[in-house]
Amino acid sequence: MKFAVLARCLLLFLAATAIARAEDGYRLWLRYEPVADEALRAAYTQALGRVSFDLPEGMAWSPTLITAVSELQTGLSGLLGRKVVIDTVAESLAQPVPGGDDAYSIRLEQGSVSRVVIAANRDVGAIYGAFALLRQLQTARPVAELDGLAGAPRIKRRLLNHWDNLTGTVERGQAGHSLWKWFELPEVVDPRYVDYARACASVGLNGTVLNNVNANATILTEPYLRKVAALANVFRSYGVRVYLTARFSAPKEIGGLPTADPLDPAVAAWWKDKVDEIYRHVPDFGGFLVKANSEGQPGPQDYGRTHAAGANLLAGALAPHGGVVIWRAFVYSHEAPDDRHKQAYSEFTPLDGSFRPNVFVQVKNGAIDFMPREPFHPLFGAMPRTPLAPELQIAQEYLGGALQLAFLAPMWKETLDSDTFCAGAGSTVARVVDGSVDQHADSCIAGVANTGDVRNWTGHPLAAANWYAFGRLAWDHSLSSETIADEWTRMTFGNDATVVTPVSAMLLASRETVVNYSMPLGLHHIMAEGHHYGPGPWVAKSGRPDWTSVYYHRADERGVGFDRTAAGSNAVAQYRPEVAQLFGDPARCPEKYLLWFHHVPWDRPLASGRTLWDELALRYQSGVEGVRGWRQAWAAVAGRIDHERHAHVEQLLRRQEKDAAFWRDGCLLYFQTFAKRPLPAGVEPATQPLDYFVNFRLQYVPGDPAMR
Ligand code: BDP
DSSP states (O other), rough: OOHHHHHHHHHHHHHHHHHHOOOTTTTTOOOOOSSOOHHHHHHHHTSSEEEEEOOOOTOOHHHHHHHHHHHHHHHHHHHHHHOOOOOOOEEEOOOOOOOOOTEEEEEEOSSSEEEEEEEEESSHHHHHHHHHHHHHTTTOGGGGGGGOOOOOSSEEEEEEEBBBBBSSTTTTOOOOSOOTTTTTTTTTTTTTHHHHHHHHHTTTOEEEEEEEOOGGGGGGSSHHHHHHHHHHHHHGGTEEEEEOOOOOHHHHHOOSSSOTTTTOHHHHHHHHHHHHHHHHHOTTTTTTEEOOOOOTTOGGGGGOHHHHHHHHHHHHHGGTTTOOOEOHHHOOOOOOSSSSHHHHHHGGGGGGOOOOTEEEEESSBBBBSSOOOOOOOOOTOOOOOSOOOEEEESOOOOTTTSSSEEEEEHHHHHHHHBBBBBTTTTBBHHHHTTTTTEEEEEEEEEEEEEOSSSTTTTGGGGGGGHHHHHHHHHHHHHOOHHHHHHHHHHHOOOHHHHHHHHHHHHHHHHHHHHHHHSOOOOOOOOBBBSSSSSSTTTTOOSGGGGGSSHHHHHHHHESSOOOOSSSTOGGGGOHHHHHHHHHHHHTTTTTGHHHOOOOOETTTTTTTTTHHHHHHHHHHHHHHHHHHHHHHHHHTTTTOOOHHHHHHHHHHHHHHHHHHHHHHHHHHHHHHHHHHHOTTOOOOOOSOOHHHHHHHHHHHOOTTOOOO
């Protein structure tokens, strides 16, 4: 009897420890496992005898400061295995911390009891300082580095854009359903909302647009505003403000007006009242994000008005409350037969200077969409009088969704570091956006979120790195991809170098690998229709020509690629001469953009000395081989990270290799019908005929808007 009880206890104990060790990814990069290196842990413990916050005199204890204290308490208890005394009285800040409201600086004070002081100008800076301190310990940085550690964001508004529908589906999202449980709000407040806000704040994000740009006006009705307010109340102490998308036709749909004409006084009055109502519910509401006259969304052009008239209407209502309008430039018209690359630029540049000061124009990183590789959007640097907010996509709509590894920091850096030459050399996209080129006081950056309600938030365990990377780059676009990959890997899997080195290397190679097996050498928009997962270079019929693939690759017997030089659509002329001359010259154009700007003969020799056809085929092959290499690297870290996440990624990589081979085989068989050349040595031949790929249908792909 006694033995049975004992055995049961033992079993329960074993089960409990197994659960305690289970790593389901929920904790993201905020795991706070004990510092593994004993000597380092002792050194941290000694230095962190106490922690004090140093804020301006008179700054009362706010919920945000209390949040900072509690985050620090949680993190340090885990990392050091003991409770650290955190001063609960703000001291008087002798000098402001450079860098504004969000800035922090950390100093180390030696004494009988050493302490770490986190100084900030405002309570929200204390949060960022607390997370920065924790990150140092999580990534095993030397103690001495704590002294003088400082941070200040380069961009003021650092937002996630959720393409979440009120129905719970997420457009282009593959990580389950929406995080927002609209039906049960506002009474039921999921504790997960707190963890969402912590994750955002820990990487410096300070705003969230809760709903899809393909907007539903219902979000602006009173019952939904109460739900929105419940979320805002949770996020507030983490410094995360709520924004909403505004459907331009809302005055008609929920306001009962006969029109939504932006110049109609009744429409203006309706928006003013609506905005006043929103601020009664959410006093720190950030503002509206608007997709108008794009892909069937209503907008000011329905009434013969400009985008500026539409944006200014909303901006006027928001201005008294300090809110902003973020107006998207992702437009391409049904009527305009012009190269889609050119349309946003053509429509928006004439409007520069006519937007109210509280309007941002939000511009995707590239001119077409969120393809695996696009040259930077020519609007960057072309609207000096309007603050531009880059829109990046964290969700991997065109890079394998939540099933494929593609670490996107290198892709975003490629855009942010591109030189627009708009104010001479060095006028990078990043500097246009952070306001330093044109002296804009406010600045904004947005990332389309890859989160959902699956337990690990992002579906692919390694896709959380993209959420992390977006936040870190939004805070400081000068950080390198290497630094970000290294940090995230350490915080997610621990500091064992035999894990950190290969995993970071996989992350860093992954985007280029995906480009190689899907759209190498400047190919773009050749994915399957609708759900956008997998290849579809053969797509020739669709709702409109610029939704097909043949519109973009233009393959024929002579060659492949879109001629955007003066002999073609001349989109290249939208860039400054320094850039236009480079991209426009097939001999100088970086090969990564070659087929974006040029129709190139199959036999043209490239830098490698190989013909275009051979190079293309070998790029596809190298993409597949890249994934194979990760499978080996991943197998080699088995046992050094938890089984749960290891097994999950192992399965995903197997799927990715299969998908990569599918891309390679489908695309090469298709392009070969034009090139009429054999595959070069080293490229594995397809095991199925072209018909198989053309007729292959994926069904019920998560995120497909058809499932909205
Ligand atoms: C495209 C997506 C579509 C979005 C659109 C947008 O396929 O689902 O609605 O962008 O950004 O990439 O508005």
